[in-house]
Amino acid sequence: MSAIFSKQFDTKLRLAAAAVVLVLGAAGAVLGYLLLPQQVDTGYVPVQPVAYSHKLHAGNLGLDCTYCHYTVDKSRFAAVPATETCMNCHVRVKEKSPQLQKVRDSYATGQPIPWVKVHRLPDYVYFNHQAHVTAGVSCVSCHGRVDQMKEVMQVQPLSMAWCLDCHRNPAPNVRPVEYVTKLDWKPEGDPAELGARLIKTKGIKPPENCSGCHR
Ligand code: HEC
Numbered sequence: 118m119s120a121i122f123s124k125q126f127d128t129k130l131r132l133a134a135a136a137v138v139l140v141l142g143a144a145g146a147v148l149g150y151l152l153l154p155q156q157v158d159t160g161y162v163p164v165q166p167v168a169y170s171h172k173l174h175a176g177n178l179g180l181d182c183t184y185c186h187y188t189v190d191k192s193r194f195a196a197v198p199a200t201e202t203c204m205n206c207h208v209r210v211k212e213k214s215p216q217l218q219k220v221r222d223s224y225a226t227g228q229p230i231p232w233v234k235v236h237r238l239p240d241y242v243y244f245n246h247q248a249h250v251t252a253g254v255s256c257v258s259c260h261g262r263v264d265q266m267k268e269v270m271q272v273q274p275l276s277m278a279w280c281l282d283c284h285r286n287p288a289p290n291v292r293p294v295e296y297v298t299k300l301d302w303k304p305e306g307d308p309a310e311l312g313a314r315l316i317k318t319k320g321i322k323p324p325e326n327c328s329g330c331h332r
């Protein structure tokens with residue numbers, strides 16, 4: 118993939134460099150800010166094939182995020198669960214519900230449920246869940262209070278400026294790893310102070326150079 122990408126990215130780098138020079142010469146920082154990619158799809162809520170609710174399962178029932186998204190601390194991708202995970206319970210719970218018909222069909226045929234992706238970065242951006250989650254960045258920093266959502270909504274822009282804002286000052290968003298999936302967790306004192314201490318002891322340093330996120 119990197120071979121296809123580097124050509125495309127080379128062009129993009131030159132475009133970006135040209136834009137920066139022009140902007141600095143002409144209209145200054147304001148225009149530069151406007152030229153940065155931003156605000157992609159905030160508020161996006163696709164219609165899903167099954168009315169699965171995080172509010173019910175992760176909120177009321179208290180299932181941990183990693184019960185279903187079990188690769189999130191082990192791989193680049195968080196991964197949506199296989200139908201078998203749902204059927205751990207739904208062979209017994211609400212086993213006749215019409216709302217679960219598509220889940221039972223999927224289980225019987227082996228055809229996965231066609232979940233619609235909510236968050237999506239362009240192919241030329243490298244992102245890795247494991248790196249963030251094991252550094253102590255909670256799901257809530259990037260996905261909001263999913264445990265209160267009946268339908269998952271994109272709440273952050275996923276723009277370059279957004280990534281960089283945190284990479285330049287991660288302290289307020291770094292917590293002890295055991296709380297990354299506790300979306301309502303609050304430290305005793307100032308979160309930034311605790312974050313700063315963790316960053317120091319663990320040597321956390323998010324990349325700000327282009328090749329960190331564009332490989
Ligand atoms: C019982 C299984 C289950 C649990 C527990 C669960 N999820 Fe999910 N999650 C799903 C399924 C199924 C989808 C795909 C359908 C959808 O988007 O609602 C999904 C989708 C998502 C998405 C959107 C992915 C995309 O397409 O971009 C996010 C973000 C997410 N979950 C975060 C969380 C967080 C955070 C928690 C813990 C608070 C959690 N999930 C707990 C099953 C689960």
Ligand code: HEC
Nearest residue numbers: 167168169174198202203205206210211214215216217220
């Ligand atoms: C740990 C057990 C458990 C798992 C795993 C689980 N569910 Fe559920 N689910 C429940 C319970 C409990 C209810 C609520 C039943 C009630 O309202 O009495 C429920 C309700 C539902 C409903 C509403 C059904 C209705 O008729 O009201 C849907 C739809 C649903 N789940 C989909 C899913 C999907 C899709 C997955 C897999 C991604 C999943 N569930 C995984 C326990 C589970």
Ligand code: HEC
Nearest residue numbers: 182186189194195196197236237238244249254255256259
């Ligand atoms: C630093 C920000 C960040 C954190 C922290 C984070 N995510 Fe994500 N998540 C993203 C982005 C960005 C995407 C879109 C990735 C893509 O399109 O390549 C995404 C996508 C997803 C998806 C869709 C499947 C996938 O891997 O593309 C799920 C499910 C998900 N996240 C769940 C979680 C859960 C659960 C947690 C906490 C344990 C979490 N995320 C923590 C930013 C984050």
Ligand code: HEC
Nearest residue numbers: 243244245248252258275280283287290321322323329330
């Ligand atoms: C809320 C804070 C936060 C946000 C938002 C965030 N990051 Fe990070 N990122 C971190 C932290 C903390 C690390 C861990 C650095 C370490 O361990 O040294 C990190 C590490 C990384 C790494 C290095 C990991 C590796 O595998 O080399 C990449 C690449 C990265 N982030 C990309 C992104 C991208 C792309 C986005 C936006 C879509 C993003 N990040 C958004 C906090 C954040």
Ligand code: HEC
Nearest residue numbers: 129130133154155242275276277280281324325326327330
């Ligand atoms: C922390 C991660 C991160 C770093 C570091 C980063 N970028 Fe990006 N970049 C992104 C993300 C995420 C996007 C996609 C944003 C979007 O879709 O709006 C992006 C998009 C771009 C684009 C495409 C804009 C477009 O509209 O097609 C260019 C060009 C770009 N970056 C250049 C750079 C350059 C040059 C650097 C170094 C000065 C850099 N990036 C550093 C995350 C990063």
